[in-house]
Amino acid sequence: MTREQYERVLPPLRDALLSAQKELQDRKTCALAVIVTGTPTAGRSEIVNQFLEWLDPKRVRVHALEKLRAISHAWPTLWRYWNALPARGEIAFFFRGWYEDYMYPALRHPRKAQREKPRAVERIRQLEAMLQRDGVQVLKLHLTVSREVQDERIRKLRADKLTRWRVTHEERWLARHYAELQRASEACIRLTGQPGAEWHVIDGSDPQARSFAAGSILLDALERGLRKQALPSPKSARPAAKLRSVQAEFRGRHAGKPVVDENYDVELEQLRGRFALLTRRGKFRKHGAVFVFEGMDAAGKGGAIRRLTGALDARQYTVVPVAAPSAEELSYPYLWRFWRHVPRRGEIAIFDRSWYGRVLVERVRGFAAPRDWQRAYDEINEFERQLIEHGLIVHKFWLSVSREEQLRRFRERDNDKLKRFKVDPEDWANRRHYGEYQLAAREMIRRTSTDDARWTVVEADDKKYARLKVLQTVCESIERTLD
Amino acid sequence: MTREQYERVLPPLRDALLSAQKELQDRKTCALAVIVTGTPTAGRSEIVNQFLEWLDPKRVRVHALEKLRAISHAWPTLWRYWNALPARGEIAFFFRGWYEDYMYPALRHPRKAQREKPRAVERIRQLEAMLQRDGVQVLKLHLTVSREVQDERIRKLRADKLTRWRVTHEERWLARHYAELQRASEACIRLTGQPGAEWHVIDGSDPQARSFAAGSILLDALERGLRKQALPSPKSARPAAKLRSVQAEFRGRHAGKPVVDENYDVELEQLRGRFALLTRRGKFRKHGAVFVFEGMDAAGKGGAIRRLTGALDARQYTVVPVAAPSAEELSYPYLWRFWRHVPRRGEIAIFDRSWYGRVLVERVRGFAAPRDWQRAYDEINEFERQLIEHGLIVHKFWLSVSREEQLRRFRERDNDKLKRFKVDPEDWANRRHYGEYQLAAREMIRRTSTDDARWTVVEADDKKYARLKVLQTVCESIERTLD
Numbered sequence: 001m002t003r004e005q006y007e008r009v010l011p012p013l014r015d016a017l018l019s020a021q022k023e024l025q026d027r028k029t030c031a032l033a034v035i036v037t038g039t040p041t042a043g044r045s046e047i048v049n050q051f052l053e054w055l056d057p058k059r060v061r062v063h064a065l066e067k068l069r070a071i072s073h074a075w076p077t078l079w080r081y082w083n084a085l086p087a088r089g090e091i092a093f094f095f096r097g098w099y100e101d102y103m104y105p106a107l108r109h110p111r112k113a114q115r116e117k118p119r120a121v122e123r124i125r126q127l128e129a130m131l132q133r134d135g136v137q138v139l140k141l142h143l144t145v146s147r148e149v150q151d152e153r154i155r156k157l158r159a160d161k162l163t164r165w166r167v168t169h170e171e172r173w174l175a176r177h178y179a180e181l182q183r184a185s186e187a188c189i190r191l192t193g194q195p196g197a198e199w200h201v202i203d204g205s206d207p208q209a210r211s212f213a214a215g216s217i218l219l220d221a222l223e224r225g226l227r228k229q230a231l232p233s234p235k236s237a238r239p240a241a242k243l244r245s246v247q248a249e250f251r252g253r254h255a256g257k258p259v260v261d262e263n264y265d266v267e268l269e270q271l272r273g274r275f276a277l278l279t280r281r282g283k284f285r286k287h288g289a290v291f292v293f294e295g296m297d298a299a300g301k302g303g304a305i306r307r308l309t310g311a312l313d314a315r316q317y318t319v320v321p322v323a324a325p326s327a328e329e330l331s332y333p334y335l336w337r338f339w340r341h342v343p344r345r346g347e348i349a350i351f352d353r354s355w356y357g358r359v360l361v362e363r364v365r366g367f368a369a370p371r372d373w374q375r376a377y378d379e380i381n382e383f384e385r386q387l388i389e390h391g392l393i394v395h396k397f398w399l400s401v402s403r404e405e406q407l408r409r410f411r412e413r414d415n416d417k418l419k420r421f422k423v424d425p426e427d428w429a430n431r432r433h434y435g436e437y438q439l440a441a442r443e444m445i446r447r448t449s450t451d452d453a454r455w456t457v458v459e460a461d462d463k464k465y466a467r468l469k470v471l472q473t474v475c476e477s478i479e480r481t482l483d
Numbered sequence: 484m485t486r487e488q489y490e491r492v493l494p495p496l497r498d499a500l501l502s503a504q505k506e507l508q509d510r511k512t513c514a515l516a517v518i519v520t521g522t523p524t525a526g527r528s529e530i531v532n533q534f535l536e537w538l539d540p541k542r543v544r545v546h547a548l549e550k551l552r553a554i555s556h557a558w559p560t561l562w563r564y565w566n567a568l569p570a571r572g573e574i575a576f577f578f579r580g581w582y583e584d585y586m587y588p589a590l591r592h593p594r595k596a597q598r599e600k601p602r603a604v605e606r607i608r609q610l611e612a613m614l615q616r617d618g619v620q621v622l623k624l625h626l627t628v629s630r631e632v633q634d635e636r637i638r639k640l641r642a643d644k645l646t647r648w649r650v651t652h653e654e655r656w657l658a659r660h661y662a663e664l665q666r667a668s669e670a671c672i673r674l675t676g677q678p679g680a681e682w683h684v685i686d687g688s689d690p691q692a693r694s695f696a697a698g699s700i701l702l703d704a705l706e707r708g709l710r711k712q713a714l715p716s717p718k719s720a721r722p723a724a725k726l727r728s729v730q731a732e733f734r735g736r737h738a739g740k741p742v743v744d745e746n747y748d749v750e751l752e753q754l755r756g757r758f759a760l761l762t763r764r765g766k767f768r769k770h771g772a773v774f775v776f777e778g779m780d781a782a783g784k785g786g787a788i789r790r791l792t793g794a795l796d797a798r799q800y801t802v803v804p805v806a807a808p809s810a811e812e813l814s815y816p817y818l819w820r821f822w823r824h825v826p827r828r829g830e831i832a833i834f835d836r837s838w839y840g841r842v843l844v845e846r847v848r849g850f851a852a853p854r855d856w857q858r859a860y861d862e863i864n865e866f867e868r869q870l871i872e873h874g875l876i877v878h879k880f881w882l883s884v885s886r887e888e889q890l891r892r893f894r895e896r897d898n899d900k901l902k903r904f905k906v907d908p909e910d911w912a913n914r915r916h917y918g919e920y921q922l923a924a925r926e927m928i929r930r931t932s933t934d935d936a937r938w939t940v941v942e943a944d945d946k947k948y949a950r951l952k953v954l955q956t957v958c959e960s961i962e963r964t965l966d
Binding site: 011014015018022045048049052053054056057058062063064095162163164165166168266269270272273276277280302306309310311313314315316318319321323328352417418420421422 | 494497498501505528531532535536537539540541542544545546547578645646647648649651749752753755756759760763785789792793794796797798799801802804806811835900901903904905
């Protein structure tokens with residue numbers, strides 16, 4: 001590309017980019033995450049700096065997340081990327097991004113990388129597919145130059161005292177391993193490209209052609225993003241997707257064996273002690289746990305949770321109450337607000353309601369479109385799988401209360417003004433969908449029970465029975481992992 | 484307190500607590516942060532669990548932040564508490580909270596604690612005073628029992644196989660050091676109590692009396708919090724506080740020595756190299772840096788920042804563009820949104836506008852009440868001091884552009900549609916207050932220049948001169964610390 005050509009085509013491109021960015025900010029149809037990888041000296045930083053000059057930089061974030069050992073080891077691999085995702089209307093550039101943990105280790109530790117590859121690829125593919133469906137456009141730019149150009153550029157930079165500093169140790173190492181990097185990149189690009197998240201390989205030899213190419217690709221991605229539907233406002237419920245039959249009830253039992261009062265306190269204290277001691281074992285520090293509580297209103301989730309936490313050192317756990325998403329939360333992919341609460345290694349997070357809201361309340365009440373809750377099962381399984389791969393113990397409880405017992409509890413709460421906060425009109429509305437909830441719960445349990453992330457249905461009409469069963473199950477679940 | 488008495492007084496208390504919590508959620512007049520400390524077995528967890536039963540637990544967070552070495556060492560001491568602060572309308576309980584780093588180390592490392600005490604106390608006092616003024620009520624509960632009661636309770640718990648697990652190693656250690664803990668607590672309470680953030684010492688011998696006392700104190704705090712003024716909506720500007728004279732201009736020079744074009748590129752590259760190599764030194768990893776850029780619109784902040792970042796590995800820095808606070812940010816104390824971006828040890832954060840907004844735009848345009856921007860100078864000095872104590876290098880730049888040059892740049896930008904995003908009506912509005920900004924800047928520099936956190940006024944009418952001066956100053960600032 002000659003200088004003349006460049007100066008002719010560039011202004012309209014920059015103009016269109018600025019307009020598209022502005023429109024994206026205003027209409028918030030999606031977020032844009034741009035991954036930049038490549039060969040040394042091919043121009044990764046230059047491209048990003050270029051964009052910072054062309055776009056309004058106040059609306060752009062640049063992330064280069066280093067593999068900080070102490071921190072990244074405390075959380076599952078993708079945690080820090082989730083935390084850095086752009087919200088709708090925003091653009092974020094990621095140097096290497098989630099390929100940091102895949103494309104580059106392959107060079108330094110080829111055997112380990114080879115072993116972990118299938119899962120690493122799957123994780124990335126699932127992540128990018130989900131992001132795309134949840135309103136984050138993913139754009140992947142890979143910049144390359146030939147070995148000759150690379151070596152010549154490095155030689156020139158290093159020959160001049162003024163520019164010598166520009167070549168870092170790491171770049172020199174990568175430059176020496178040109179062929180391996182090339183091979184690893186090609187494999188990575190082949191395995192992780194998929195419709196909507198294609199790789200764009202850009203030749204970095206000519207700086208102007210490279211800038212123009214990257215700019216055009218970005219513009220194209222922005223324009224595709226602008227054609228997406230804007231986010232529906234949080235309150236507009238779509239007409240509820242009728243479940244197959246509102247009559248057929250979930251065949252879960254609601255009542256367990258009655259608990260004799262005098263045994264309850266002793267058993268409770270015994271189980272709590274067992275639970276407490278389990279969480280104090282050295283080995284538990286290498287794991288940590290996520291416990292999920294779901295169930296109809298008044299099923300006794302709060303009470304069961306308090307029986308658990310009563311056994312723990314407060315420094316070891318967090319209870320995460322989950323309510324309807326806020327406007328900020330809605331501007332991110334669905335799982336974003338749960339990733340933020342994933343516990344550090346060795347700690348416990350207890351979710352009072354959870355990501356299953358999508359296939360329960362959002363499905364039943366029509367707050368999520370059918371295509372969104374239908375894909376949620378797989379996305380949730382993948383999410384929990386990542387937690388488990390990281391070592392976390394995951395166990396899920398469905399507290400099953402009968403329609404009659406629920407009514408009794410609602411009435412009791414309505415009559416007791418100290419419990420008044422526990423029932424609101426929304427709860428009564430949910431109750432009218434009791435049968436549909438049962439069906440949704442049944443499908444949820446069927447489709448998201450895995451060996452490592454089990455559901456336990458807890459017969460919750462008798463609170464004492466339910467609490468003991470929860471504690472017992474939690475203990476067994478931890479023992480299964482630790483022993 | 485007899486059981487009868489308790490059962491008579493409790494329901495009205497719980498009722499009032501629930502109502503107050505609900506009102507707080509609705510009116511969002513303030514946030515409530517409750518610190519709980521005390522003697523082993525005096526009932527800290529019991530009190531917090533009690534509150535979780537009495538209040539709507541969905542609106543309550545419990546934090547017990549362990550001193551995790553890898554993480555806490557990466558950021559200044561108070562960073563993790565800032566990240567856990569409740570927003571307006573919320574209640575958060577902190578086990579030990581920011582006393583974790585003060586009251587308890589005094590027991591284990593008395594000499595070190597003694598040495599650091601004056602500063603630790605000052606930090607806490609300043610924090611609590613600021614929180615209170617920024618809409619976070621701080622309530623501090625200290626639970627005690629006599630040595631006899633403590634020992635007897637521990638003996639009883641340990642004698643029973645069922646409850647033995649309840650006594651942890653740490654509690655036994657603390658119990659053995661009863662006298663020392665008592666002494667340390669008393670000193671701490673004496674030194675850190677201040678109007679609006681008093682300590683409440685509660686006798687934990689009688690569980691019912693203790694519950695009732697804690698409940699009454701919480702209710703009182705909630706009611707005081709409800710009498711606070713609700714947060715003004717973000718857009719309602721108060722009439723601007725006229726500065727002493729809008730005529731008198733800041734006597735900063737706007738023009739530096741002109742830079743000869745052919746020297747510019749060489750000098751720039753030299754300085755960038757010097758800067759890059761400085762940040763790669765092993766010793767820099769133990770520090771990290773915060774660079775702040777302030778100046779009128781079109782003073783050249785963005786350009787100067789890009790000349791800095793062009794020298795850095797993308798993994799080492801973040802640029803934080805600061806705009807008007809969002810609704811979420813307004814629901815926290817003023818400095819909250821800046822604490823979130825404090826860099827990890829060894830990293831660099833570059834703020835494009837900053838916490839000085841309060842004494843610049845918010846002061847000049849009347850977005851902050853006079854009492855709020857007036858106290859900001861001290862709060863900012865304390866904030867930066869904490870960064871410096873942690874090892875961060877802090878340097879601040881005021882890019883000083885003359886009224887005439889600013890006008891020229893505005894016009895140029897207006898005529899260049901590729902720079903159109905750079906000037907908006909708000910910028911023209913700010914320009915009309917040019918003189919007042921100059922005065923505000925002068926006062927800001929005078930009141931917040933400290934030996935370790937200096938301001939450099941950069942004559943910015945010549946962009947090249949300004950960029951070189953910034954780079955030069957940054958290098959000198961780092962060298963001063965590292966050498």
